[in-house]
Structures are given as C-alpha cells and as structure tokens.
Amino acid sequence: MTSEGMTSYSNFGVVGGGAWGTALAQLLAAEGAPVRLWAREADVVAAINAEHRNPIFLPGAALSPSLVATGDLADLAGLDALLVVVPVPYLRAVLAGLPAGDAPLIFCSKGMEAESFAFPIDIARAIFPDRPLAVLSGPTFANEVAAGLPTAITLAAADVGLADALAQALARPHFRPYVSTDMIGAEIGGAVKNILAIACGIVDGAGLGLNARAALISRGFAEMTRFGLSRGAEAETLAGLAGLGDLVLTCTSSNSRNFALGQGLGRGETAAALMADRRTVAEGAFSAPVVAAAARAGGIDMPITDAVARLVAGETGVADAVQALLSRPLRREGR
Numbered sequence: 001m002t003s004e005g006m007t008s009y010s011n012f013g014v015v016g017g018g019a020w021g022t023a024l025a026q027l028l029a030a031e032g033a034p035v036r037l038w039a040r041e042a043d044v045v046a047a048i049n050a051e052h053r054n055p056i057f058l059p060g061a062a063l064s065p066s067l068v069a070t071g072d073l074a075d076l077a078g079l080d081a082l083l084v085v086v087p088v089p090y091l092r093a094v095l096a097g098l099p100a101g102d103a104p105l106i107f108c109s110k111g112m113e114a115e116s117f118a119f120p121i122d123i124a125r126a127i128f129p130d131r132p133l134a135v136l137s138g139p140t141f142a143n144e145v146a147a148g149l150p151t152a153i154t155l156a157a158a159d160v161g162l163a164d165a166l167a168q169a170l171a172r173p174h175f176r177p178y179v180s181t182d183m184i185g186a187e188i189g190g191a192v193k194n195i196l197a198i199a200c201g202i203v204d205g206a207g208l209g210l211n212a213r214a215a216l217i218s219r220g221f222a223e224m225t226r227f228g229l230s231r232g233a234e235a236e237t238l239a240g241l242a243g244l245g246d247l248v249l250t251c252t253s254s255n256s257r258n259f260a261l262g263q264g265l266g267r268g269e270t271a272a273a274l275m276a277d278r279r280t281v282a283e284g285a286f287s288a289p290v291v292a293a294a295a296r297a298g299g300i301d302m303p304i305t306d307a308v309a310r311l312v313a314g315e316t317g318v319a320d321a322v323q324a325l326l327s328r329p330l331r332r333e334g335r
C-alpha cells in the first residue's frame with residue numbers, strides 16, 4: 001500500500017513475447033526494475049536472456065538486463081500484476097496455463113474470439129471469475145514505446161481504484177495512461193480499429209486517394225460507435241485514445257501491420273499469400289469475420305467491416321467491394 005492507501009504494483013510479469021509484450025516489458029524494465037516475460041518461442045527466450053534483444057518480433061530495440069524471459073508460465077507465479085499480450089485467437093489456451101493467484105490481469109491484445117464472440121475480458125472472466133481485470137489499449141506502436149517516444153493510452157478497469165493504482169504503476173515520463181472504467185469500450189475500440197486499418201490500407205494500395213481514406217476513417221468510426229454502443233461501451237471511450245486515437249494512428253501509417261496487409265490486398269495480392277510464413281500478426285484479419293458475424297447477429301450495420309471480412313476471405317475483389325460500398329442507399333450522416 002502507498003501512503004495514500006492505494007495498492008502499489010511493482011513486480012510485473014508479461015505474458016507474450018511478441019512486439020507489444022516485449023515493448024511493454026522494456027517500458028517497465030528500462031530503469032532496472034525486475035520484469036519477467038513469458039515467451040512461447042525458445043529462440044525469443046534465449047535471445048532476450050543472452051543478448052537483451054528480441055530480433056524475431058522487436059528488432060532494433062535494446063532491452064534492459066533486468067528483463068528476464070522464461071518459457072515456463074509457472075515462473076509468473078507470485079508477481080504483483082500480469083500484462084497479457086497474446087493474440088486473441090491463442091489467448092484462451094495460454095490463460096488456461098497461467099499459475100493460480102490473485103494478481104490483476106491487464107489485457108493488452110486487440111481482437112474478438114471466433115465463435116464465442118468473446119473479448120479478452122470475457123475469456124478471462126470465464127477462467128478466473130474472481131481475479132481483478134483491466135484493459136490497456138490505445139495508439140501505441142511497439143517500436144516507439146520501446147524507444148521511449150511519447151505515448152498516451154487508455155487504462156480501463158471496472159474498479160476505478162484498481163485502474164488508478166495500475167495507471168500509477170505503469171506511468172513513465174513518456175508513457176501516460178488515462179484512466180477509464182469502460183473496459184468493453186477500450187476492447188471494442190482496439191478490435192474494430194484493426195479491421196478499419198486494413199480497409200484504409202486497401203484504399204492506399206489500390207490508389208483510391210486520400211478523400212476515400214478520410215471517408216473510411218469517418219464512416220468506420222461510425223461503425224465502431226454503433227457496434228460499441230450496442231454492447232454497452234461509452235461514446236467517450238470510443239472517441240478517446242483506445243478508439244478514434246488508435247484508428248487515426250493505424251489508418252495513416254504502413255508501420256501498422258493491419259494497414260500494410262490492406263496495402264497488399266489493395267495491390268491485388270491474396271490474404272493467404274500475404275499471411276503465409278509470417279510470424280507476426282495482423283489481428284484485424286482474424287477479427288474481421290468475427291466482428292462482422294457478431295454485428296450481423298446483433299442487427300448492427302457494419303458494411304466496411306463486412307467488406308474487409310469478405311476481402312480477407314477472398315470472397316470478393318477490391319473493385320467489387322468498393323462498388324458495393326459506394327452503391328449503398330444514401331443516408332443521414334448520424335446513422
């Protein structure tokens with residue numbers, strides 16, 4: 001406890017050694033604090049411990065020697081809090097292997113699980129009904145956070161005291177969490193922006209121009225808002241860092257894997273070819289069919305998301321998808 005009575009968290013673990021898990025671990029370990037990171041790949045564990053680098057997922061970043069990697073989830077027992085940074089399709093299996101405990105779990109992945117239509121928090125609640133949960137999401141390219149560039153992010157937990165304490169523990173001079181109690185809003189913002197980043201990449205790759213991209217960002221945000229509000233998200237969260245902020249970041253930069261995947265699709269390459277043999281994720285490709293199906297089931301109109309899902313599945317081509325979007329009946333802007 002701090003002098004103000006707030007619980008303090010100092011010993012962090014990170015579940016997942018991809019780009020974002022490694023960057024968050026480095027953020028926390030930069031000043032020499034001990035951080036333990038679980039990575040699935042033996043070559044990632046070996047490189048972090050021997051060379052203080054993660055050449056597979058975060059090349060170029062020098063890591064602190066106080067960041068120690070392990071391939072055994074049991075080594076995360078007894079820590080104060082765990083940041084969970086596993087792509088959503090693999091999340092349930094990894095969570096099932098976590099050691100028991102009551103340390104808060106902070107979810108940093110951006111997606112929705114196939115078939116269950118579950119977000120990370122829903123998956124976690126089913127496995128750990130009594131564990132404190134939080135969501136960390138926003139416009140955050142991993143390489144920039146690892147390099148210490150200024151970044152702001154949403155930290156949401158149902159218990160505002162927990163959110164405040166975690167924000168305090170994670171904040172650094174260049175890393176600024178904004179507190180919220182709207183976990184579902186933060187999760188929906190991150191999951192839907194990945195899909196819209198693919199759409200904007202497609203527009204870029206197909207040479208459809210900047211007007212079209214601005215239209216997609218704006219109408220995509222309307223889709224995110226409709227879907228979010230239908231699931232209990234707050235409009236303020238969707239208009240904040242985890243929603244609009246991240247949408248703007250990833251819809252305007254080929255540093256985004258989702259945008260880059262879209263660029264390839266826009267140039268006429270297939271999703272299968274673009275995703276073959278890659279070790280990194282473009283989560284929007286996983287989530288697009290899931291969010292599209294969830295929206296259909298809930299009667300929510302998400303034509304851009306639906307088009308991305310069909311393009312990724314190879315069910316339509318870029319020209320036909322654009323034509324279908326442009327030929328929709330005219331409507332009032334607020335709908």
Ligand SMILES: NC(=O)c1ccc[n+]([C@@H]2O[C@H](COP(=O)([O-])OP(=O)(O)OC[C@H]3O[C@@H](n4cnc5c(N)ncnc54)[C@H](O)[C@@H]3O)[C@@H](O)[C@H]2O)c1
Pocket residue numbers: 016017018019020021022039040041057085086087088090094108109110111140141142143279280281282283
């Ligand atoms: N990279 C970023 O800048 C960034 C920023 C914010 C959020 N995110 C989100 O963080 C999550 C992780 O992305 P990333 O960029 O760290 O990953 P990454 O693309 O760098 O690496 C892929 C990750 O997937 C894991 N993986 C692959 N197959 C797996 C399996 N069968 N079981 C378990 N894990 C498996 C790998 O171990 C690796 O950690 C995603 O939801 C992403 O949207 C990423």
Ligand SMILES: O=P(O)(O)OC[C@H](O)CO
Pocket residue numbers: 110138139140141142194197246249250255256257258259281282283
């Ligand atoms: O590279 P992307 O498209 O997965 O985006 C990374 C982060 O989500 C940006 O906030």
